Amino acid sequence: MRQLRTLTGVLAITAVCSACQSPIKEDRSSCPATLFFEFLDTQGLRPTDLMYLEAFPVLGEESRVRDTTTVGAMAGKTYSLQVRRSDVVSIYGAACFGNSRISGDGEWVVDAGQDGDPLYRFAAKVSGMEESAVVPVEMTKEHSTIHVKFTEFDLQRNHGRFPYRVSVKANTCGLDLYTGLPVPGPFRYFPEEGLAGEYVFTVPRQADHSLCIDLQDLALDKEAPPVDSIVLWNILKQLDGFSWDLPNLPDLHVEIDYVRSLVSVYISDWQTATYIHYTR
Numbered sequence: 001m002r003q004l005r006t007l008t009g010v011l012a013i014t015a016v017c018s019a020c021q022s023p024i025k026e027d028r029s030s031c032p033a034t035l036f037f038e039f040l041d042t043q044g045l046r047p048t049d050l051m052y053l054e055a056f057p058v059l060g061e062e063s064r065v066r067d068t069t070t071v072g073a074m075a076g077k078t079y080s081l082q083v084r085r086s087d088v089v090s091i092y093g094a095a096c097f098g099n100s101r102i103s104g105d106g107e108w109v110v111d112a113g114q115d116g117d118p119l120y121r122f123a124a125k126v127s128g129m130e131e132s133a134v135v136p137v138e139m140t141k142e143h144s145t146i147h148v149k150f151t152e153f154d155l156q157r158n159h160g161r162f163p164y165r166v167s168v169k170a171n172t173c174g175l176d177l178y179t180g181l182p183v184p185g186p187f188r189y190f191p192e193e194g195l196a197g198e199y200v201f202t203v204p205r206q207a208d209h210s211l212c213i214d215l216q217d218l219a220l221d222k223e224a225p226p227v228d229s230i231v232l233w234n235i236l237k238q239l240d241g242f243s244w245d246l247p248n249l250p251d252l253h254v255e256i257d258y259v260r261s262l263v264s265v266y267i268s269d270w271q272t273a274t275y276i277h278y279t280r
Contacts, residue, residue, distance in 0.1 A: 144202070150197035252266075252268070
């Protein structure tokens with residue numbers, strides 16, 4: 001009888017212990033998912049450069065999350081965003097600083113009269129059903145800085161200055177953060193002359209071949225018709241492999257012998273220049 005009571009007690013204790021060791025699973029579907037960011041390619045961005053971020057769970061516009069941080073803060077998976085759980089979370093980011101502004105439709109645009117900016121972009125999609133997910137960040141270079149130098153003009157007669165006012169114009173003024181496509185719109189900028197006959201400007205990814213340099217008489221108003229216009233695409237298309245559709249746009253150098261209509265053009269990382277003739 002005593003052995004039966006002892007066995008009954010052991011079974012009761014075992015039942016209690018088993019109940020304690022079988023946790024009730026908590027429904028965490030309403031808890032947010034945490035996104036951690038991991039840089040794969042920073043494209044030479046500095047730690048202090050600003051990053052603009054948006055995350056879209058598929059549940060709708062009301063669940064969109066926006067934030068602004070720095071490249072340095074996102075290094076080493078230490079930076080995170082919390083979003084509503086969803087099968088797919090779309091993440092878009094851009095590093096841009098200067099004259100560009102973002103519209104409510106996710107377009108980075110440069111106002112007419114302003115120079116373009118260094119603009120970098122990334123996009124990724126991850127599952128947001130788990131408690132956390134790592135977002136790969138691979139930036140693409142969405143701008144080209146163009147150095148144009150005019151040579152072979154009469155420095156002495158023109159007091160060391162290029163005898164024309166230079167303006168740059170195009171039909172593309174920005175980039176869509178979500179699609180990565182160029183944004184149509186007027187782009188016009190009057191770069192200042194650096195060293196004699198040298199001008200530097202930055203343009204966003206172009207949608208067509210309208211990018212050109214207008215030359216205006218210095219004695220006339222800025223709105224006066226140009227005395228000459230140089231379509232830059234007629235020069236840039238001579239570069240083997242160059243296209244506005246490249247994933248990362250290169251910086252370019254163009255030297256124009258304005259007297260003899262001779263042009264040399266090369267990409268910054270290249271050693272060899274391409275020489276062509278152009279018709280004014």
